[in-house]
Amino acid sequence: MNREKKTGVVYEVYVQSFNDSNNDGIGDLQGLIEKLDYLKDLGVNILWLTPIFESPMVDNGYDIADYKKIADVYGTMADMDELLEKAHEKGIKIVLDLVVNHTSDKHAWFEASKQSRDNEFSDYYIWKDPKADGSEPSNHGSVFGGSAWEYCPERNQYYLHLFAKEQPDLNWKSKALREAVYETMEFWAKKGVDGFRMDSISLISKPDEFEDAPLLDNKKYGAYYQGITNGEHLHEYLHEMYERVLKPYNLFTIGETPHTDVEQGQLYVDPKREELDMIFQFEHMHVDYGEYGRYSDIAFKLSDLRRDLDHWQKGLSWNSNYLGNHDQPRIVSRFGDEGKYRVKSAQMLAMLTIMQRGTPFVYQGEEIGMTNVDFKSMSEMRDLEAYNTYELLKSLGVEDDQAFAMVKWKTRDNARTPMQWNNQKNAGFCQSEPWIALNSNYDKINVEKDLASEDSIYRFYQKLIELRKTNDVLIDGDYQIVETNDSDVISFMREKDNKKILIVLSFANKRIKYNLPIQFENGELLIGNYSLDSNELNHTLYLQPYEGRAYLIG
Ligand code: TEU
Numbered sequence: 001m002n003r004e005k006k007t008g009v010v011y012e013v014y015v016q017s018f019n020d021s022n023n024d025g026i027g028d029l030q031g032l033i034e035k036l037d038y039l040k041d042l043g044v045n046i047l048w049l050t051p052i053f054e055s056p057m058v059d060n061g062y063d064i065a066d067y068k069k070i071a072d073v074y075g076t077m078a079d080m081d082e083l084l085e086k087a088h089e090k091g092i093k094i095v096l097d098l099v100v101n102h103t104s105d106k107h108a109w110f111e112a113s114k115q116s117r118d119n120e121f122s123d124y125y126i127w128k129d130p131k132a133d134g135s136e137p138s139n140h141g142s143v144f145g146g147s148a149w150e151y152c153p154e155r156n157q158y159y160l161h162l163f164a165k166e167q168p169d170l171n172w173k174s175k176a177l178r179e180a181v182y183e184t185m186e187f188w189a190k191k192g193v194d195g196f197r198m199d200s201i202s203l204i205s206k207p208d209e210f211e212d213a214p215l216l217d218n219k220k221y222g223a224y225y226q227g228i229t230n231g232e233h234l235h236e237y238l239h240e241m242y243e244r245v246l247k248p249y250n251l252f253t254i255g256e257t258p259h260t261d262v263e264q265g266q267l268y269v270d271p272k273r274e275e276l277d278m279i280f281q282f283e284h285m286h287v288d289y290g291e292y293g294r295y296s297d298i299a300f301k302l303s304d305l306r307r308d309l310d311h312w313q314k315g316l317s318w319n320s321n322y323l324g325n326h327d328q329p330r331i332v333s334r335f336g337d338e339g340k341y342r343v344k345s346a347q348m349l350a351m352l353t354i355m356q357r358g359t360p361f362v363y364q365g366e367e368i369g370m371t372n373v374d375f376k377s378m379s380e381m382r383d384l385e386a387y388n389t390y391e392l393l394k395s396l397g398v399e400d401d402q403a404f405a406m407v408k409w410k411t412r413d414n415a416r417t418p419m420q421w422n423n424q425k426n427a428g429f430c431q432s433e434p435w436i437a438l439n440s441n442y443d444k445i446n447v448e449k450d451l452a453s454e455d456s457i458y459r460f461y462q463k464l465i466e467l468r469k470t471n472d473v474l475i476d477g478d479y480q481i482v483e484t485n486d487s488d489v490i491s492f493m494r495e496k497d498n499k500k501i502l503i504v505l506s507f508a509n510k511r512i513k514y515n516l517p518i519q520f521e522n523g524e525l526l527i528g529n530y531s532l533d534s535n536e537l538n539h540t541l542y543l544q545p546y547e548g549r550a551y552l553i554g
């Protein structure tokens with residue numbers, strides 16, 4: 001990966017909730033264009049846009065009906081061209097979401113494919129005959145609930161959908177399909193798009209035969225990923241894509257790789273193999289999974305988070321560092337404190353995101369410490385997964401109230417409410433009714449307020465991003481874990497050409513005493529989220545609640 005790619009800081013824009021320019025309640029491309037200066041001032045230089053293409057929006061645009069058309073609600077191709085031009089003028093790159101594990105069932109390819117077994121598009125999707133008794137070809141369940149197979153009378157066959165039934169999986173075995181995908185990528189690259197975030201890319205290579213997967217605890221179906229993730233031809237396809245489009249257009253690439261371990265992960269990012277620049281791993285997202293998987297209402301343990309992050313910092317030649325995104329609850333609510341220590345804990349988590357080795361990813365709203373939402377009922381949620389999960393939990397015998405509480409805590413909608421720009425109507429996001437209600441705390445948490453204060457979360461992100469830009473050691477310096485025991489602290493060292501930076505982050509909600517387990521001669525505070533009497537480093541540190549400090553070590 002070249003140096004320019006390594007220096008980037010990415011900001012994920014959840015387009016429909018970022019900024020609405022025409023007051024239809026849905027964020028759009030012109031709305032984003034209006035805020036480019038805001039993003040440039042923050043210091044980020046790569047924007048990843050969640051899908052903006054023609055879509056029935058069953059899964060908020062992750063069900064694409066036309067890869068080359070901008071959805072009307074987001075604008076036009078002219079708006080996209082304008083976005084590219086204006087962003088590039090400001091030195092900002094644009095990365096699109098490439099969702100090619102599946103399409104929408106309204107995509108022309110699928111409309112044709114389901115007609116018969118012998119047309120040009122017949123094998124663009126994964127079709128299988130029923131079992132002898134007419135049932136599904138295997139017991140695989142889908143991510144959003146129910147079987148991963150849907151029957152289609154026209155073909156007397158089932159098609160595979162690892163996600164919703166409106167999201168049929170593409171068949172990457174078909175050379176014609178692969179070429180159609182590369183041609184689409186090329187279309188956008190020629191327009192000036194700088195790269196792709198590749199949705200669910202670890203799932204694209206399917207087995208020839210689907211064998212029943214062991215049943216998940218208490219469930220009717222087998223795990224959707226069993227026998228599917230990191231399939232036989234996956235790396236062959238990615239290398240082919242690299243040769244065909246990624247290399248010729250020098251694209252920035254990040255693959256989303258659910259159910260991928262660190263050894264498999266390195267295969268994607270090893271520069272010698274010529275595949276992707278980086279991946280999103282999920283191990284640290286599982287620290288608070290329990291008996292009901294993702295939606296269990298248990299708290300994370302810091303030792304687990306520390307272990308998982310360390311594991312990937314050591315195991316991959318280049319990481320992507322993220323704590324939240326549009327699929328996860330808000331990071332300050334999940335890993336910090338959304339109450340009394342909201343500002344301090346959000347700033348400390350920013351240090352974790354930006355100072356580890358790899359490319360930092362900031363999800364919209366994180367830079368002002370947006371929190372989870374106090375949903376009052378299911379009807380306030382919009383995500384299909386929230387509804388499906390609620391029903392699933394109840395079918396497993398969980399009481400209504402409890403099922404609601406579990407969904408509320410983890411629903412993806414927590415991170416999908418509109419960006420809070422100011423304390424005016426609808427937080428300045430739009431003038432009409434927004435597609436999903438705002439988080440009611442926008443009078444207290446908003447951009448305008450953060451911009452007005454030197455000590456805000458936004459200002460702290462700004463400083464951290466600037467610090468990373470001006471200190472090579474924070475970009476590709478080595479990573480070494482420092483703290484392996486203490487339960488309240490994550491601490492690590494970055495080092496390059498004899499320059500060392502020590503990062504100490506407290507996750508305690510009270511004052512703690514912390515003895516550094518390393519020897520050093522002297523250290524000078526570079527940045528921290530509390531003001532200190534002395535900037536010199538001592539062996540014994542008294543850390544305030546959620547305090548984060550970075551020292552330059554002599
Ligand atoms: O997510 C794929 C994925 O890995 C799921 O495990 C994801 O965590 C999901 O949200 C389960 O809760 C990607 C997108 O990021 C997500 O928004 C889409 O819904 C999904 O693919 C299907 O395209």
Ligand code: CA
Nearest residue numbers: 020022026028
């Ligand atoms: Ca709009």
